[in-house]
Amino acid sequence: MVLHVGIDLGTSGIKAVLIENLSRVIAVAAEPVAVSRPQIGWSEQDPDLWVATVVACLDRLAAAAPREIAAVRGIGLSGQMLAALVLDADLRPLRPAMLWNDQRALAECAELLTLVPDIGRRTNGTPDPGITAPKLMWLRRHEPALMDRARMLMLTKDYVRLALTGEVATEPSDAGGTQLLDVATGCWDRHLCEAVGWDPAHLPPVVDSWAEAGRLKPGLLARWGMAGPVAVAAGAGDNMGSTLGAGGARSGDAVLTIGTSGVACIVDAAFHPGPERAILTSAHVVPGVYLSMGVVMSATASLDWVGQMTGRQVPDLDAEAMAFVTAQGPETAPVFLPCLTGIRTPLNRPDMTGRITGLHPGVTPAMLAYATMEGVAFQFADCIAAQIEVGARPERLTVVGGGTRSALWLQLLATALARPVRLIEGAAIAGPRGAACLAAVAAGGPVMALQDPVATSRSILPDPALAARLEGRREAMRALA
Numbered sequence: 001m002v003l004h005v006g007i008d009l010g011t012s013g014i015k016a017v018l019i020e021n022l023s024r025v026i027a028v029a030a031e032p033v034a035v036s037r038p039q040i041g042w043s044e045q046d047p048d049l050w051v052a053t054v055v056a057c058l059d060r061l062a063a064a065a066p067r068e069i070a071a072v073r074g075i076g077l078s079g080q081m082l083a084a085l086v087l088d089a090d091l092r093p094l095r096p097a098m099l100w101n102d103q104r105a106l107a108e109c110a111e112l113l114t115l116v117p118d119i120g121r122r123t124n125g126t127p128d129p130g131i132t133a134p135k136l137m138w139l140r141r142h143e144p145a146l147m148d149r150a151r152m153l154m155l156t157k158d159y160v161r162l163a164l165t166g167e168v169a170t171e172p173s174d175a176g177g178t179q180l181l182d183v184a185t186g187c188w189d190r191h192l193c194e195a196v197g198w199d200p201a202h203l204p205p206v207v208d209s210w211a212e213a214g215r216l217k218p219g220l221l222a223r224w225g226m227a228g229p230v231a232v233a234a235g236a237g238d239n240m241g242s243t244l245g246a247g248g249a250r251s252g253d254a255v256l257t258i259g260t261s262g263v264a265c266i267v268d269a270a271f272h273p274g275p276e277r278a279i280l281t282s283a284h285v286v287p288g289v290y291l292s293m294g295v296v297m298s299a300t301a302s303l304d305w306v307g308q309m310t311g312r313q314v315p316d317l318d319a320e321a322m323a324f325v326t327a328q329g330p331e332t333a334p335v336f337l338p339c340l341t342g343i344r345t346p347l348n349r350p351d352m353t354g355r356i357t358g359l360h361p362g363v364t365p366a367m368l369a370y371a372t373m374e375g376v377a378f379q380f381a382d383c384i385a386a387q388i389e390v391g392a393r394p395e396r397l398t399v400v401g402g403g404t405r406s407a408l409w410l411q412l413l414a415t416a417l418a419r420p421v422r423l424i425e426g427a428a429i430a431g432p433r434g435a436a437c438l439a440a441v442a443a444g445g446p447v448m449a450l451q452d453p454v455a456t457s458r459s460i461l462p463d464p465a466l467a468a469r470l471e472g473r474r475e476a477m478r479a480l481a
Helices: 047-064 066-070 106-115 132-142 144-148 156-165 172-178 190-196 218-224 238-245 300-310 314-328 365-389 407-417 427-442 447-451 464-480
Strands: 003-009 013-020 024-032 072-079 085-087 152-154 212-215 231-233 253-258 262-268 280-283 290-296 335-337 355-357 396-400 421-424 456-460
Touching: 003 047, 003 066, 003 156, 003 238, 003 427, 013 047, 013 066, 013 427, 024 047, 047 066, 047 156, 047 218, 066 072, 072 156, 072 238, 072 427, 085 156, 106 132, 106 190, 132 144, 132 172, 132 190, 152 156, 156 212, 156 231, 172 280, 231 427, 238 253, 238 262, 238 290, 238 427, 253 365, 253 407, 262 365, 290 365, 300 314, 300 365, 314 365, 314 407, 335 365, 335 464, 355 464, 365 407, 365 464, 396 407, 396 427, 407 421, 407 456, 407 464, 421 427, 427 447
Parallel strands: 003 072, 072 231, 253 396, 396 421
Antiparallel strands: 003 013, 013 024, 085 152, 212 231, 253 262, 262 290, 280 290, 335 355, 421 456
């Protein structure tokens, strides 16, 4: 019996999973995390809340399975990417972290692109206000006294690992999202740092994602009754962790995450940057491959918004939408472009807001829910088309994330893509499982184990009849952009 803990730090919640032999779940603990939006377009979190929530989750795992937690050999972390968290000389946060969906640094994106015209060919993509580097420029401009005290840049899961181990480190998959790292070489780029106004001495060392980046502190070993030592892996950005946990490790594997945001991750044997299509390209957490990422900024977040507007719970909206389209077909529903927080791939329009056409007195909450799921599916199809355009080659499509609980959403996705999509065993824990895989290697396991396959639970085929009915609606949605 070999036991590891995988922890996934999402935007709206944190999940920790105790896993035996990277396959059997022993215990799961999940806790919500609040997001602060002090102004329109701003999105922040208290980084110490990340730590407190992780500790609370591990407390729950220890209480639920004390015998198994004692035998844990490694902990892995995957976390929401692109945050800007600046620390002082004592490695304490100077302000709340600016998150991936923070949109305030629009002007800085244009400035950075002027300073470094080829940045999209050297880093993970074209400048976007959600990416770390423009946010650092915004902070320098608007909070200069605070930035004068800044001595370290941290990413979400790296700050939590610092609290668990006392060690400062990062790894290429997450660091690639800062636009301070040369993705092809995996090294911090002094010229990029100079353009942004950040001292490269104030960046953490970069180690392999599967490397041991510290060991759990003695006090925490005692708190959770772990025999120790417990290796803590460098970890992964959330998209890479979920992709690995869903079996996406070989070139041609593609993992689509229908979460708060949507991400189409395609494993690629070569570095195929696509800045002109707002594609993000970073190192993967498996040796020798990269990850091409197309981003849908609002996926389940859009359906949550419909729930808030209509006073319905999301599972009820899903059931009502399925009943609507089964009985009537999609034609009477509005056409909705659900870009509530902008469009990244393929248009790079962070300033865009949601747009809808076809409203009439007979529109129901079910129709709005259907239009939202359809619009997200169309956006995924646009992402993958753009990724293929720049050289990525998806061959095997897996879908994970909260949206997979909807049979309607899965059918719309397969049909919009005109490709089969598969579900996997344990899809709900893909992120923590990916983190646990890295923990297993950090604790002494073989690196090649990262390529072990994940079992398919079922496949969803495209529906040709539905595809014919969607064709005009997809063109109508594109016209909204």
